[in-house]
Amino acid sequence: METKKTSLYQLHQDCNAKFVEFAGYQMPIQYSEGIVEEHKFTRNHSGIFDVSHMGQLFIYGGEDLIKDLEKIFPLDLKNLKLNHSKYSFLMDKDAGIHDDLIITKTNEGFLIILNAACKDSDFKILKELLEEKYKMVLDENRSLIAIQGPKSSEILNDVINGVKDLNFMSGNLFTFENQKVYITRSGYTGEDGFEISITNDFVDQLTRELINRGSKLIGLGARDTLRLEAGLCLYGHDLDKDKTPVEANLKWAISKERISKGDFIGSDIIIKQLNDGVSKIRVGIKPEGRIIAREKTKIFNQSDVHIGEITSGTFGPSVNGPVAMGYVDNKFSKKNTKIFLEVRGKKHPASICSLPFYKKSYVKGVN
Amino acid sequence: MSEVKYSKEHEWIKLDGDVATIGITKHATEMLGDIVFAELPEKGSSVEKDGTAGVVESTKAASDVYTPVSGEVVDTNQAIVDDPSKINQDPEDSAWFFKLKIKDPSEMDTLMNKDDYDKFAKETSA
Numbered sequence: 001m002e003t004k005k006t007s008l009y010q011l012h013q014d015c016n017a018k019f020v021e022f023a024g025y026q027m028p029i030q031y032s033e034g035i036v037e038e039h040k041f042t043r044n045h046s047g048i049f050d051v052s053h054m055g056q057l058f059i060y061g062g063e064d065l066i067k068d069l070e071k072i073f074p075l076d077l078k079n080l081k082l083n084h085s086k087y088s089f090l091m092d093k094d095a096g097i098h099d100d101l102i103i104t105k106t107n108e109g110f111l112i113i114l115n116a117a118c119k120d121s122d123f124k125i126l127k128e129l130l131e132e133k134y135k136m137v138l139d140e141n142r143s144l145i146a147i148q149g150p151k152s153s154e155i156l157n158d159v160i161n162g163v164k165d166l167n168f169m170s171g172n173l174f175t176f177e178n179q180k181v182y183i184t185r186s187g188y189t190g191e192d193g194f195e196i197s198i199t200n201d202f203v204d205q206l207t208r209e210l211i212n213r214g215s216k217l218i219g220l221g222a223r224d225t226l227r228l229e230a231g232l233c234l235y236g237h238d239l240d241k242d243k244t245p246v247e248a249n250l251k252w253a254i255s256k257e258r259i260s261k262g263d264f265i266g267s268d269i270i271i272k273q274l275n276d277g278v279s280k281i282r283v284g285i286k287p288e289g290r291i292i293a294r295e296k297t298k299i300f301n302q303s304d305v306h307i308g309e310i311t312s313g314t315f316g317p318s319v320n321g322p323v324a325m326g327y328v329d330n331k332f333s334k335k336n337t338k339i340f341l342e343v344r345g346k347k348h349p350a351s352i353c354s355l356p357f358y359k360k361s362y363v364k365g366v367n
Numbered sequence: 368m369s370e371v372k373y374s375k376e377h378e379w380i381k382l383d384g385d386v387a388t389i390g391i392t393k394h395a396t397e398m399l400g401d402i403v404f405a406e407l408p409e410k411g412s413s414v415e416k417d418g419t420a421g422v423v424e425s426t427k428a429a430s431d432v433y434t435p436v437s438g439e440v441v442d443t444n445q446a447i448v449d450d451p452s453k454i455n456q457d458p459e460d461s462a463w464f465f466k467l468k469i470k471d472p473s474e475m476d477t478l479m480n481k482d483d484y485d486k487f488a489k490e491t492s493a
Contacts, residue, residue, distance in 0.1 A: 035426040036401040036452075221400070225426055290404050290451075292424050315403035315426050322404075344422065344429075 006052035007143045007200040011207060015217050022220060023116035025053040030219035038222035039317040042189060043358075046151040047218035048210055049189075052143040055119025056197055057126070060109040060135040069110065072129055073103065074245075074264050076255040080105045085169045085184055087253050089245055090122055095266030095273070096241035097248070098125060100233060104171055104184060109134070111182065113144070113195070115235045129265075143203035147215060148193030148226075155213045156183075156194055159206065163194060176206055189223070190230025190358055228323055229316045231284060231355030237295055238282060238311045238325060246273040247327065249282040280308065281333045284355040285324040285341070291348045292322045293341040299328055300340040300347060307332050310341065316357055323357045324350075371459075372475055373484035374435035376417075379459055382475060387436060390463040391423065391454065394488040400425040402454045407443040407465055414440060414467065416474050421464055423454065436474040438467030 004025045012019070017028035028050065030038060041047055059065060066077045073088045080086060085104040089097045099118040104111045114122045123138050130136070147156050157164040160174045163183055171184030179202050187193035198206055211217065224234070233239045239248055244266070246254075251274065258264060262271050287293055297310040313324030324341075332339065335354055340347040371381045377395035381388045396402065404424035414420045414434045421432035443465045447453050454462045469475075479487060 029427075030400065034401045036403070221426060290448075292404050292429070294429070315424070317403075317426070 004053075006050055007203045008050045008052065008145075008207060011204055012050065012217065017217070017219065020220070023053055025116065027053060028217070028219040030221045031217055033216075035219070035221040035225060036317045038216070038218045039225050041216055042149045042191060042218055042222060042226055043318050044150070046147060046149040046155050046210075046215040047189075047222070048207055048215050049146040049148065049218055049220075049223055050143075050207075051146055051195070052200075052203070053116035054144055055112075055114035055116065055122065056139045056142050056144060057112040057114055057119070057123065058106075058109065058137045058139060059112065059126075059130070060137075061133075062109075065109055065130075065134055068130055068133070069103075070258070070264065072126070072265055074254040074258050074267070074270065075103065076257045077103075077105065077110075079257075081170075082107060083171050085171060085186060087250075089239075089250070089253070090125065091245070091266035092241065093265055093268075095244040095246070095269035097235070097239045097243060097245065098122060098241065100235050100239055102184075102186060106182070111197075117236060141200055142197050143200050144195060144197050145203060145207060146187050146189075146193060146195045147210060148187045148189040148191045148218075149215075150192060151214065152191075152193045155210055155215050156196075158213055159209050166194070168192075177202055181206075188230075188232055189226035190232070190356055191226070224312075225314055225317055228312050228314055228325070229318055229356060229358035231325070231357065233282075233325075234312055243282075243327070244269060244273060244278070246270060247278045247280055247282065277330060279330055280327045281330050282311070282325060282327055283333050284353040284357065285310065285313075285326055285339070285350055286353040286357070287322045287324065287341060287348060287350040289348070290322060291341070291343055293324050293343055293348070293350070297324075297326075298342045299326060300342065301329075301332050302338055302340070304340075304347075307339070319357050325355065328352070370480060372435070372478035372480065373487075374433065374478055375487065376433040376435070377488070378433060378435050380435050380475070380478065382469070382472075385469055385472070386441060387438065387467045387469050388463045389420075389434060389465055389467065391432060391458055392484070392488070393458050394492070396455050396458045398492065399423060399430060400427055402451045404429075405447050405451045405454060405464070407448060408434075408440045410440050410443055412440050414438065423451070432464060434465075434467065435478055436467065436469050437471060438469040440465050441468050442466040 308328035310326035
């Protein structure tokens with residue numbers, strides 16, 4: 001299969017991007033300044049991420065759609081306010097995770113942002129679950145960019161007036177060059193920022209205007225170090241079909257109202273795990289010293305018993321040290337528990353720590 | 368002091384008497400990206416030509432460092448362990464990795480000179 005290019009491909013090239021193939025797309029892993037500088041620039045200033053490879057699924061409908069989606073997602077969608085967003089997951093009947101996603105209530109229905117590698121299979125699964133009752137569009141004509149970091153609000157507001165008044169995890173329709181753009185105050189870096197859905201024909205112009213005001217394009221490499229420092233999961237690594245949201249320590253994302261009724265896909269397992277506990281759970285892991293423990297690194301307890309595995313691990317530029325997350329036997333998941341990580345045949349000391357590694361600075365109460 | 372020689376694994380080596388200083392090339396650092404971790408051989412240990420003698424890690428991945436010749440490790444550069452970003456800044460001089468008392472000077476003859484290495488680097492990265 002030929003790899004696809006996003007509408008910003010030319011701009012990435014103009015900015016000397018190094019490309020990698022990711023989920024069937026040619027995506028920029030980094031630009032000339034490199035991952036560490038790009039990471040720090042996002043934390044201190046403002047970075048733009050091309051996430052157009054992600055799926056933008058529009059589902060059109062009203063009250064019936066809300067009822068049907070509540071059979072799928074563990075969310076209180078009925079009481080979700082218009083233009084507000086929630087983090088959630090598409091699960092199988094055993095509560096294994098098909099994908100993690102952001103769902104937003106719009107005046108025509110819902111917009112769901114899906115991972116690039118999962119979007120086609122998610123579409124099929126949802127179409128089947130919704131029995132083709134609703135119009136569903138996995139929109140290829142729109143691009144998606146994220147602008148993240150402390151200066152982003154000022155920079156974006158200068159181009160699209162009014163965005164600075166959005167609250168975290170809420171959105172609205174705005175206009176740019178007479179085009180409708182849908183903007184939410186959200187992101188995946190642990191910084192304040194926005195995600196902008198805009199037609200492919202205008203994304204290049206918008207991005208260049210943001211760059212002219214001091215923001216910079218940031219590659220997938222820094223996106224990974226940023227999200228890991230923020231303690232956020234990456235599908236296919238920290239989340240997959242063999243893990244449930246409770247095991248992934250994401251029970252905060254499951255609506256309490258829905259748990260009491262329990263009539264969504266996977267609810268039997270979720271309720272059982274919430275009541276009885278889980279055998280393995282996702283934790284933050286801080287290696288001592290500078291050793292980097294990457295995905296698939298084995299974790300041992302102090303008695304040299306294998307108790308789990310790293311699912312994401314790298315060097316955190318803002319933490320200025322190694323950071324990781326993984327799944328361990330629940331008995332060893334308490335904060336500050338001493339563990340050992342096997343890297344290149346040697347066991348290195350580390351400890352269980354709370355997430356995030358880097359403190360968030362989301363804007364909560366603008367209004 | 369002899370000329371600097373280069374290996375196919377992207378190490379440089381400079382011989383001074385019977386002591387060789389070894390590091391990784393600028394081309395290697397450009398391929399690796401930001402280096403955030405370095406592990407060096409132990410002082411006093413023996414290393415064999417083309418064997419592993421350390422590790423460097425970028426934000427993306429880990430890579431072995433090989434020794435282009437055999438010998439005994441007589442010194443290591445703690446400065447690059449403490450601050451691995453020095454390797455990106457000055458790879459072919461102050462950010463050397465280790466020094467060897469070499470076992471067999473003829474092993475130097477198997478390595479490339481600068482022109483050949485530059486050509487090799489260009490061909491292999493194309």
